[in-house]
Amino acid sequence: xxxxxxxxxxxxxxxxxxxxxxxxxxxxxxxxxxxxxxxxxxxxxxxxxxxxxxxxxxxxxxxxxxxxxxxxxxxxxxxxxxxxxxxxxxxxxxxxxxxxxxxxxxxxxxxxxxxxxxxxxxxxxxxxxxxxxxxxxxxxxxxxxxxxxxxxxxxxxxxxxxxxxxxxxxxxxxxxxxxxxxxxxxxxxxxxxxxxxxxxxxxxxxxxxxxxxxxxxxxxxxxxxxxxxxxxxxxxxxxxxxxxxxxxxxxxxxxxxxxxxxxxxxxxxxxxxxxxxxxxxxxxxxxxxxxxxxxxx
DNA sequence: TTCTGTGCATCCCTAGAGGC
DNA sequence: GCCTCTAGGGATGCACAGAA
Numbered sequence: 093x094x095x096x097x098x099x100x101x102x103x104x105x106x107x108x109x110x111x112x113x114x115x116x117x118x119x120x121x122x123x124x125x126x127x128x129x130x131x132x133x134x135x136x137x138x139x140x141x142x143x144x145x146x147x148x149x150x151x152x153x154x155x156x157x158x159x160x161x162x163x164x165x166x167x168x169x170x171x172x173x174x175x176x177x178x179x180x181x182x183x184x185x186x187x188x189x190x191x192x193x194x195x196x197x198x199x200x201x202x203x204x205x206x207x208x209x210x211x212x213x214x215x216x217x218x219x220x221x222x223x224x225x226x227x228x229x230x231x232x233x234x235x236x237x238x239x240x241x242x243x244x245x246x247x248x249x250x251x252x253x254x255x256x257x258x259x260x261x262x263x264x265x266x267x268x269x270x271x272x273x274x275x276x277x278x279x280x281x282x283x284x285x286x287x288x289x290x291x292x293x294x295x296x297x298x299x300x301x302x303x304x305x306x307x308x309x310x311x312x313x314x315x316x317x318x319x320x321x322x323x324x325x326x327x328x329x330x331x332x333x334x335x336x337x338x339x340x341x342x343x344x345x346x347x348x349x350x351x352x353x354x355x356x357x358x359x360x361x362x363x364x365x366x367x368x369x370x371x372x373x374x375x376x377x378x379x380x381x382x383x384x385x386x387x388x389x
Numbered sequence: 390t391t392c393t394g395t396g397c398a399t400c401c402c403t404a405g406a407g408g409c
Numbered sequence: 410g411c412c413t414c415t416a417g418g419g420a421t422g423c424a425c426a427g428a429a
Contacts, residue, residue, distance in 0.1 A: 283410080283411070283412095286411095303400090304400075304401070313412075313413090314412075314413055314414080315401080315402095316401090316402080316403080316412095316413075316414075316415090317411085317412055317413065317414095319401075319402060319403080320402090320403075320404095320412095321411095323402080323403080329401080329402060329403090329420095330401085330402090331400095331401070331402085331420085331421075352390075352391090353390080353391065353392095354390085354391090362422090363422095363423090364422070364423060364424085365390095365391080366391085366392080366393085366423080366424085366425095367421085367422060367423065369391075369392065369393085370392095370393085370421095370422095371421095373392090373393095379391080379392060379393090380391085380392095381390090381391060381392075382392095
């Protein structure tokens with residue numbers, strides 16, 4: 093089974109969508125330059141993709157890659173039909189290699205380490221989309237496909253925006269459903285709430301004197317434990333993260349204000365300007381004065 | 390005024406053990 | 410899985426001196 097990962101920051105753009113009633117034209121090869129998501133409304137649909145043959149039942153979805161050659165390989169006895177939506181994705185969906193690494197080992201199921209304010213968003217949590225899938229919310233999905241079809245037939249106002257919304261909803265249902273069907277045990281542990289609570293606290297009070305005692309009192313747990321939990325989910329220690337928040341604020345003040353280095357150090361909760369300079373250089377690679385020189389117009 | 394280097398006391402991090 | 414405790418080593422915070 094193939095799986096794809098889509099970043100939550102991906103830009104999706106719906107190109108075209110339609111409900112297709114299987115006819116003779118289905119039995120010649122089709123190609124298109126976009127991703128194509130199929131959902132069978134009346135089955136079976138006998139679908140050949142490159143050299144592989146599939147029998148898709150009503151309610152099943154199938155994701156085709158751009159330029160992937162596909163066609164029908166057998167005529168059904170009765171009526172068969174499916175919805176399809178073609179869309180682009182920037183960045184492209186990432187195919188996961190499940191032959192060398194089981195899907196459960198890809199660390200894309202929870203945000204966990206991607207929540208720090210100072211981190212870039214390049215490694216944002218992703219949606220897991222299977223190539224072929226049978227969602228349990230079949231009728232809800234079909235409704236969204238009907239909405240897509242209607243929007244495309246009667247393009248009014250921000251219809252392209254709404255098309256993208258419907259597509260995102262469909263992808264969300266697929267990936268959420270997949271999680272519920274296959275990864276029920278992978279719920280976030282209670283310690284994750286402690287981490288979130290501490291993260292909020294740090295964001296609100298990083299400019300104050302955050303000692304071990306302050307954090308212990310706030311969290312009602314030993315500092316050693318809180319420190320372990322923070323390291324587990326963020327990948328860094330508490331003090332280092334506080335420094336990053338402080339330096340982030342200092343960078344803003346250096347660029348936008350005329351405050352002296354000493355005043356900025358005090359503003360971000362470091363009494364010693366010398367020490368501030370040392371920390372700043374450690375994180376940014378240049379001392380504060382040099383940073384101001386480079387960024388202040 | 391700011392930066393850099395050094396030294397030193399204190400604080401914090403972390404691994405491991407163990408109880409619930 | 411959650412939580413506490415301990416101990417050792419490393420990091421931090423601060424002071425001071427000298428230079429730019």
